[in-house]
Amino acid sequence: MWTLELFRTVDGLRYGELPAAGFSWSRELRKGSLDAPPQGLGTERASGLEWSVASLEAAGWIDRNEHGWQERLVALLMPKKHGVIALYDGIPIAGGPIADSVTFTHDTVAITVDDYAEGILSRRFVVPETFSPKKQVKVTGKSIGGLAVEALRVAMRKPAGGLPLELPASETGNQTAEWKGYAVAQLAAEDVITDFADLGPDIDFRPKVLDDSHFVWEVVHGSADQLELGQTTVHDWEQGSPDVVSITSTLSTAYIAHRVYAVGGGQDVATPIQRREAEVPEGWPLIEQVISDSTISAVPEQEVWKKTAAEATAAYDAAYQDAVAKSDAADTKAAQAEAAVAAANKALADAKTAAQKKAAKAQKAAADKVAKAARSAKTAATKAETAAKKRLADKLKAAEKAAEKAASDQQRIWAKAQLQRLGDAHLTPYPMLQIEMTIRADGITPLGTFWPGEVAHVTTHDHPALPDGTYPLRILSMSGDAGESVTLVFDPIQPERY
Structure with a gap:
């Protein structure tokens, strides 16, 4: 016999039984149809749930004679905060958070129940709580399933971040994962877990009764030795x-696909493409297929080389300003020397006696010497400024190219591996x-x-x-x-x- 219960999504707290209602439910391990091999993470949901306001009142959830009963009804069926689970003979089968929209008419209320991972984990990101673009979480020495478990731990390690998920011990292995702050847009927990499921192991969230007061979702996954669930x-x-x-x-x-072209993001010759193929069975025509995933890109990780370029630019600016300061100082000395020459020339013109003229000539010679030295210093400073500018500009370009090449090479290797996996997953010769x-x-x-x-x-x-x-x-x-x-x-x- 089917029953429905309301619960709190943050901790699985059971509020009690809801009135009976017609509904449909589904659970799947992987998303797929006959158009393509099943992949990724499955879902569980219930839809078509509708109650009359009178039935909710009869079950004791609201009392329309009390002031504020509308607010209580709205709070009762609050999307995301509350959820509904369908049980058969007391065993939870499918359920999760109430979906984003609840429809109220004059005398009925209708809801849809989301998959737990889709409803909550799509809005939780696998980045460190002490966040900055430079911060990252790195996990090593785990199996793919173990990495998925660690991703869930990170997603829950936040204020009010707890969820009623029963996690297994993270399985050891030889896999590594890095989740970088600047890539937060790609790190929704649901997407991260789905990507791990795409790599082979089954991953499932199974609802169960924890105790008389709580539901919990048990997270299970295939092992490194056996990708399928036991x-x-x-x-x-x-x-x-x-x-x-x-x-x-x-x-x-x-x-059927005997040959698959797995195409990544891009619209020019830099677009990454991997061709994967299987033997064509005798008597069959070659059947090809193109599978696209624009999220797989060979474009460099811009933040990597832009950071290096910014550092080089800062160094250039500092050195350039130093050269300008030295040039300005040389200009000042040259102006002072020119003033000294002018003073010496006036002294020579004003000289009356031979002794005065001799002293004035000596003064002029000294001033000319200082002025010549100042002009030489200014020329040298100007040359130094120009050389510094060129040298640092060359270093800037070299740093940009080196950083861009390193990021690009790393990105291309990643894109190639991802596209090969994507192509292999769609190779089906029969x-x-x-x-x-x-x-x-x-x-x-x-x-x-x-x-x-x-x-x-x-x-x-x-x-x-x-x-x-x-x-x-x-x-x-x-x-x-x-x-x-x-x-x-x-x-x-x-x-x-x-």
Whole structure:
């Protein structure tokens, strides 16, 4: 039997049971369809939830005879702050924060419930709390799953940053991650976790009852040795049994790509592109595909070389100002020397006796010598200023080029690796068969004892696309409504006969 509960998103505090309502729900391990292999992080959500104001009053959540009942109702269903979780026989199946918009009519209230990661972690960033563009968080010696766990720790290590996430010990390995302050726009926690999931390991957020007063989301991930999630029990379903309502399968060639061009960001010859290919099966025509991701770019990390350029510019400015000061000092000395020469010439003109003339000539000779030295000093200072300007400008250009090349090389290596991974993920030389099965939620294998990512043994009889037999199939997604049936979609498989 389905029930709905209201909870507080910051700590999972359970407020109590809401009135019954019709709704649909879904959970998936990876996002995907028959158009492309499933990738990234899955979601869980519930939609179509609607209550009458009268039903909420009857359940004791509001009292329309009290002053301020509207404010209480609005506070009750406050998006992000509060959430709703759907339970089947007391086991949490799907839920999360109330989505951004709540619709009120005169006598009804309607909401949608977001996925927990999407609803909260998309608005939390993996940067240090002591923030500046230069600050970074670096994690080493972890598996990819371990890095995901550490990213979540960073995202929660903020004022009022706690979340009802039950994190495992971060698994050790040989992976490293750096999250830099200046790249904050690309470091939403949901995106970071999704990128890790794209690299292979299953990552899932599974709701569960922590105690009588709290819900919690258990974070689970594949290990370095086994990327897929493990399980203790393999469930068995057989076509035609009381538990299985129907089995359908879809044969799709939308997956097929013998050659993939993975294209990154850019609009010129510098646009990074990686071509990945698989052997074309005999009798098949070559089928190519282009996959684009504009976030993967070979453009240098601008902040790296701009910082070096700024430092070089500052050094140049300081040296240039020093040269200008020396030149100004030389100008002053030259002016003083010229004044001394003028005074000597006047003294010589005013001289009356031979002795006076001799002294005046000596004074003029000395002044001429000083003036000549001053003019030489000014010329030297001017040359020094020009040389300093050229030398430092050359150093500035060299520093910019060196820093830009280093950033560009590093960025190109990263872009190449990312695009190769993207291309390989979409290489599928054969058509794929996706099996969908509807089972009874209240059957022998009750809902709440299996999750996306786990394997089930499905036995078929006289199925037009599957020879009789038992197939180990991994659950990709689960969905249903407030009724008693659940639709399971399994990871696509490659039919051997094709």
